[in-house]
Amino acid sequence: MSQASSQNPAIDAARRAEIDRSLRHPVMFFFTSGAAWLAVAILLGIVSSAKVHSPGFLDGCSWLTYGRVQPAHMNALIYGWGCQAAFGMLIWLMARLSRQECRAAGIILTAGHVWNLAIGLGTIGILAGKGTGVPWMEFPVFAWVPMLLAYAAIAVWSMVQFKVRPAGHVFVSQWYVLGALIWFPWVFATAHLLIHGFSGSPLMANAINAWFRSGLLFLFFTPAAIAAAYYLVPKITGRPVYSYTLSLLGFWSLAVVAPWAGMQKLAGAPIPAFLPYLGAAATIFIAVPAIAASVNLLKTAAGAWETVVNSPSLRFTVAGVVGLLVLGLACTLLNVPSFLPLSQFSLSGYGFDILALYGFFSFVAFGMIYFVVPRLTRREWLFGGLIKLHFFLSIYGVVTVALVALFGGLMQGGAQEDYKQPWENAMTYAYPYAVAATIAWCFLLVSNLFFFLHLGLMWLRLGRRSSHPTLLGDGHHGDLHDGTHGPEGDIDNAGPGSAHAH
Amino acid sequence: MSDPSKPDLEESVNVTEAHERVLREAAAAARENRLSENGREPVSLWVLVLCAIPVLAAGWALGNAGRLFSYKDTVKDGYVRIIPADDDAAGPPPKEALAAYMAKGQKIYGKCIGCHGPDGKGDGNAYPSLAGSAWVNGESERLAMVILNGLNGPTSTGKVFGVMPAQGAGMSGDDLATLMTYIRNSFGNKVGDVVTKQMGAAALEISNARPKVGTAVNADELNADHLKNLAGDSLDPKVMLDPITLEPAEAK
Numbered sequence: 001m002s003q004a005s006s007q008n009p010a011i012d013a014a015r016r017a018e019i020d021r022s023l024r025h026p027v028m029f030f031f032t033s034g035a036a037w038l039a040v041a042i043l044l045g046i047v048s049s050a051k052v053h054s055p056g057f058l059d060g061c062s063w064l065t066y067g068r069v070q071p072a073h074m075n076a077l078i079y080g081w082g083c084q085a086a087f088g089m090l091i092w093l094m095a096r097l098s099r100q101e102c103r104a105a106g107i108i109l110t111a112g113h114v115w116n117l118a119i120g121l122g123t124i125g126i127l128a129g130k131g132t133g134v135p136w137m138e139f140p141v142f143a144w145v146p147m148l149l150a151y152a153a154i155a156v157w158s159m160v161q162f163k164v165r166p167a168g169h170v171f172v173s174q175w176y177v178l179g180a181l182i183w184f185p186w187v188f189a190t191a192h193l194l195i196h197g198f199s200g201s202p203l204m205a206n207a208i209n210a211w212f213r214s215g216l217l218f219l220f221f222t223p224a225a226i227a228a229a230y231y232l233v234p235k236i237t238g239r240p241v242y243s244y245t246l247s248l249l250g251f252w253s254l255a256v257v258a259p260w261a262g263m264q265k266l267a268g269a270p271i272p273a274f275l276p277y278l279g280a281a282a283t284i285f286i287a288v289p290a291i292a293a294s295v296n297l298l299k300t301a302a303g304a305w306e307t308v309v310n311s312p313s314l315r316f317t318v319a320g321v322v323g324l325l326v327l328g329l330a331c332t333l334l335n336v337p338s339f340l341p342l343s344q345f346s347l348s349g350y351g352f353d354i355l356a357l358y359g360f361f362s363f364v365a366f367g368m369i370y371f372v373v374p375r376l377t378r379r380e381w382l383f384g385g386l387i388k389l390h391f392f393l394s395i396y397g398v399v400t401v402a403l404v405a406l407f408g409g410l411m412q413g414g415a416q417e418d419y420k421q422p423w424e425n426a427m428t429y430a431y432p433y434a435v436a437a438t439i440a441w442c443f444l445l446v447s448n449l450f451f452f453l454h455l456g457l458m459w460l461r462l463g464r465r466s467s468h469p470t471l472l473g474d475g476h477h478g479d480l481h482d483g484t485h486g487p488e489g490d491i492d493n494a495g496p497g498s499a500h501a502h
Numbered sequence: 503m504s505d506p507s508k509p510d511l512e513e514s515v516n517v518t519e520a521h522e523r524v525l526r527e528a529a530a531a532a533r534e535n536r537l538s539e540n541g542r543e544p545v546s547l548w549v550l551v552l553c554a555i556p557v558l559a560a561g562w563a564l565g566n567a568g569r570l571f572s573y574k575d576t577v578k579d580g581y582v583r584i585i586p587a588d589d590d591a592a593g594p595p596p597k598e599a600l601a602a603y604m605a606k607g608q609k610i611y612g613k614c615i616g617c618h619g620p621d622g623k624g625d626g627n628a629y630p631s632l633a634g635s636a637w638v639n640g641e642s643e644r645l646a647m648v649i650l651n652g653l654n655g656p657t658s659t660g661k662v663f664g665v666m667p668a669q670g671a672g673m674s675g676d677d678l679a680t681l682m683t684y685i686r687n688s689f690g691n692k693v694g695d696v697v698t699k700q701m702g703a704a705a706l707e708i709s710n711a712r713p714k715v716g717t718a719v720n721a722d723e724l725n726a727d728h729l730k731n732l733a734g735d736s737l738d739p740k741v742m743l744d745p746i747t748l749e750p751a752e753a754k
Contacts, residue, residue, distance in 0.1 A: 010525065012536070017528035171537060230539075239540035245545050264563075273578040277567030284563055287556035295549050300541075332556045337566045374530040419583075467529035 015099065020065050020375045022101040023092055026108040026154075028376055030088030031369050032459045033116055035452040037080025038362075040123075042448055044073035046441045051435040063127045071138035074353075078136060078216070079119045079147070081423045082357055085365040086224040087112070090177050092372055093231055094158035097174050098165035104157045111153035118146040134195055134205070134363050136213050144192040148185065155181045176227035179255060180220050187215035207263050214262030214279070216355050218286055223254065225364035226293050226324070229317050232298050232367055236314045237304035242296050250292030257285045265349070267340055280335040288329025297321045310471040312387045313371035319395065320363030327352075327360050330406060340412030347437075348431055351405020358444070359398045366390070366451070373455065374470075375481045379463025381470035386454050388472055393447030400440035408433025596751035599696050600687065600739035603748065607684025610677050613669065614685075622689030630663045633689035637724075642697055644728045645682060646705035649673075652718035668718060670709060675702030676748070696739050699748060701732035708732075 048070040050057045053106055058064045095102050104106070125131065139147075158181055162174065189211030195205045234241050260282035261332060267276035301308050301318050308314045334343040341400035343349060347390030370387065374380050381387060408430055415426035457463065464470070525532040539685035568575055584595055597605070618624050622632040632638050636658040637645055656662045673681075679702030686693040708728070710714070719728075742751040 010522075010532075013528070013532040013534070014524045016531040016534065017524050020528065020531055169539075172540070234537055235535055238535035238538070240541040242541050243543040243545060244540040245542075246549070247540065247543070268578070268581050270576040272573045272576045274567040274570050274572060277563055278570070281560040281564040281567070284556050284560040288553045291549065291552050291556075295552075299543070328556070335563060336559050337563055340563075375528065378527050379531070380530070447744050452556070467526075469530065469533070 016096065016375075019095050019099070019101050020092075020372075022103070022105060023095055024105075024376045026102070026105050026112055027088045027092050027229075027372065028104070028459055029109055029112050029122070030084045031373065032452075032455055033112070034081045034084035034088065034365075035369075035448065035455050037076050037084065038448050039452050041073055041076035041081055042441060042445045043461055044069050044076060046438060046445060048073050049434065049438040049441050053438065054430055067235070068131065070127060071131050071133075071135070072123050074136060075119070075138055076123055076128060077357060079115075079139075080123070082221055082361060082365075084112070084115070085362070085369070086180070087115075087151075088372075089228050089365060089368045090180060090224055091154065091158050092368075093173055093227055094161050094177050094181075097162040097171050097177070097215065097231070100161040100164060102161075106246055108154050108157065111150040114146055115150040115154070118143045118150065120123060132196070134209050136216065137192065137195065137209065141196045144196060148189055148192070151185060151188070155184075157207060171230075172241060172251070173227040173231040174316060175222040175251050176230065179251070180223040180227065183215070183223070191215070203269065203271060206269070207266050207275065210265040210279075211262035213265075213353075213419035214283065215259065217353070218254065218258035218261060221357065221361040222324075225320060225361045228364050229293070229297050229321050229324075229370045232313055232317045232364075233300050233321075236311050236371070236379060237307050239299060239300055239303055242299035246292045246296040250289045250296065253292065254286070254289035257282050257289070261286060264335055264340060265344065267344060274338075277337075280337070280340055283335045284332045287328035287332045290324050290331070294321045294328070295324040298325075310473045312381065312384075312391075312470065312472055313367045314392060315367070315472060316363050316370060317367030320360050320365075320367060321365055321392070323355065323360035323398075326402075327356050330355055330402075334406070335351075339410065341417065342410050344413070345416060346409035346413040346426075347405045347433065348407075348409025348413065351402050351409055354398070355402040358394075359402050363394070363398075366394070369455065373458050374463065377458050377461055377463055379458060379461060380466050382454065382457060382462070382464055384470050384472050386450050387470070390447050390451045390454075390470075395442045397440045397443035397447060400443070401437050404433040404436045404440065406439075408437075413489065442497050573713075594745055596742040597745045598739065599737050599741045599743045599748075600683070600694075602743045602745045603680045603683040603696050603743035604687055605745060606676075606748070607682070610673075610681040611684055611688075614681075617666075622685065622691075624663075628664055630657050630659070632663070632685050633691060635659075635691075638685055639691055639693055641728070641730055642686075642701065642707065642732045643661060643705065643730050644724045645686075646678060646702075646732060647709060647712075647719050647724060647728050649678065649681065650705065650709040651712070651716075653720065654718040655720040657721075665718060670706075675699055675704075675706050678702040678705055680748075694739065696737045697732065698737045700734035700736050704734055706731050 007352065015472075047058060047064060048066055051059075051066040051069070052328050057068075091102065091108065119139065122143035125140040125143070126138050130140045130142060137144070158177070162178060191208055194200060194208050195212075208233070230247070261279050262283070263271070263275045263279035264277070264283055265279075267280070269276070298318070298321055301314065301321075333339060334348060334352060343352075370381065412426050414429040415421065415429040416423075418425070548715070564570075566578075568578060596602075617629040619629070619631050624631045637648065640658075648666065650668060650673065652668035653666040676699045679697045679699050682697040683695075685691065686695075686697070712719075712727075714723075743749065744751050
């Protein structure tokens with residue numbers, strides 16, 4: 001971007017504004033609809049988590065039994081929130097970084113509606129008892145082909161934009177965006193074809209499913225979030241990315257190793273014995289790209305700590321990057337051979353998924369949304385207080401869910417290993433952790449209902465008309481604003497474009 | 503601001519005005535920083551060390567994988583824990599008889615270590631060596647009498663070391679049998695047979711029936727009365743036993 005751009009900041013800014021304008025409708029649709037799905041997913045998460053410790057909760061209704069609510073929760077979280085947030089991030093990032101306006105906003109928007117229809121019907125299908133029972137692929141079999149086609153209609157334009165980008169430097173984020181765009185259809189189509197399309201060995205289908213879940217995390221959500229973080233941190237702080245070598249190391253180690261991960265979930269199953277251990281080794285190794293990317297980004301942000309605290313986008317993004325570092329440690333801890341048997345059939349696998357999807361990916365996605373939405377709607381966020389509430393409740397919630405599920409899961413796994421004790425003993429170990437997880441999901445629900453409300457107001461173009469960003473510092477002191485923005489309260493006619501007029 | 507390639511077209515003012523209009527609207531896009539070039543900081547040592555930890559852990563996991571890309575091996579050796587059917591006797595897995603007896607006997611040999619030493623060699627002065635001793639490796643009844651009653655006078659080599667105190671107090675037939683099996687198959691001794699529990703019990707009876715019960719034996723008495731093996735069925739040293747009860751493992 002930097003080399004290809006003109007040297008005139010006003011023309012640059014106008015170009016950025018045009019690109020944002022062209023993507024306004026599809027990206028806002030993905031973000032808003034994603035936030036709504038997130039609220040639905042968390043509501044289902046509360047119900048399913050409550051059933052872990054209180055099996056009698058809502059047990060009168062077959063639609064709300066655990067076997068239906070839990071998969072509906074995960075699928076709504078992954079495809080409703082995660083994928084849509086990622087789509088919005090990816091197409092916006094690629095358009096900005098390739099300096100191309102989007103010429104297919106209508107098609108993308110239509111495809112977005114098809115995607116929503118497919119996952120909406122799919123979720124109803126799961127709750128109605130028509131789920132396939134394959135984890136993360138529970139949508140009834142009709143859903144996956146429309147989803148894949150909708151994905152193609154959403155993503156292909158970004159690849160075209162990359163192809164016709166101005167010559168010059170390719171920014172780190174573009175590597176990851178392109179990686180995520182290419183790996184998602186590979187992982188998604190492979191798994192659905194082999195499991196739903198062909199009737200192979202059910203045992204191997206299980207292994208493919210384990211690979212799919214890992215692939216979705218490490219080959220789609222992880223690169224999408226890292227791409228956004230590599231964009232937001234240097235963009236907002238105004239500092240260069242710390243080390244190009246670390247960027248390279250992080251990208252290529254992820255690209256080479258992540259496809260091998262996943263089958264450690266089948267350790268002990270009668271599949272070829274080396275596969276689970278190869279998967280465990282690859283998952284442990286994912287700590288290396290996680291360390292490389294997070295150290296690189298934290299080192300970049302560390303020089304501008306006040307900006308990290310004040311900017312809503314950067315605060316969420318940096319929290320997400322810390323989540324990436326923790327995720328890398330969890331990859332190592334849960335998959336070393338001595339812990340592998342404990343993490344296999346316990347809460348800890350779920351804790352790991354939530355850590356990856358919420359503690360890392362969602363935080364970066366929130367950062368991206370807080371950054372992008374004012375540019376798309378040309379309005380500023382209304383309430384700094386709501387953003388703070390969203391941030392702190394999310395932090396408390398996800399730290400509790402992840403820690404509880406990881407360590408409670410290890411306790412539970414240890415208790416399951418004790419074959420002399422009755423099986424209920426293991427559940428007794430997990431009980432307090434399960435209660436804590438339910439409470440934490442309630443925090444997350446409150447946090448994200450307010451987020452959805454805030455985003456909905458922005459979507460309705462009810463945001464503040466101002467040239468001042470909404471910052472999170474204590475009050476709006478003059479020192480939070482640099483000279484270009486003028487004093488607070490100067491509504492509607494400020495900004496650099498009119499600076500020399502008065 | 504005039505463009506020399508378009509001498510007749512004066513557009514720069516309008517463009518600027520248009521831009522200003524856009525930028526007033528799109529203040530967020532206008533105030534952005536430009537993305538900077540990538541930094542060239544070297545990768546510091548502590549990052550490499552931090553990365554080395556998961557790499558080592560990954561190697562450990564890979565070391566458990568057995569033969570890579572061998573699609574025929576579907577069950578990893580030792581992955582499934584052996585749990586005895588009887589939950590109360592959930593003890594260690596069965597062992598070969600000789601090993602099971604020796605493991606128990608080794609613990610009892612702790613009594614003898616003070617004099618005969620951990621290597622069974624004694625000190626060559628006050629305490630004789632068990633390694634290679636004709637009496638240790640010879641007839642089992644003679645050896646049992648020495649252990650139970652102690653020894654006065656010359657040993658198998660004819661040398662007189664002093665008095666060996668009796669060890670029979672509190673010693674069961676099982677203890678005696680496992681101890682004898684241990685010393686007959688350790689320190690370089692390779693008799694190879696098992697002195698069974700039945701033989702140990704027989705030895706106690708013989709010892710209690712001695713004419714001079716309660717006194718130490720001597721070489722004359724040993725060679726006169728006890729120069730034979732203990733009575734009892736011999737046990738195949740390879741048969742599998744429960745290492746705690748020393749009963750055959752199949753009996754359960």
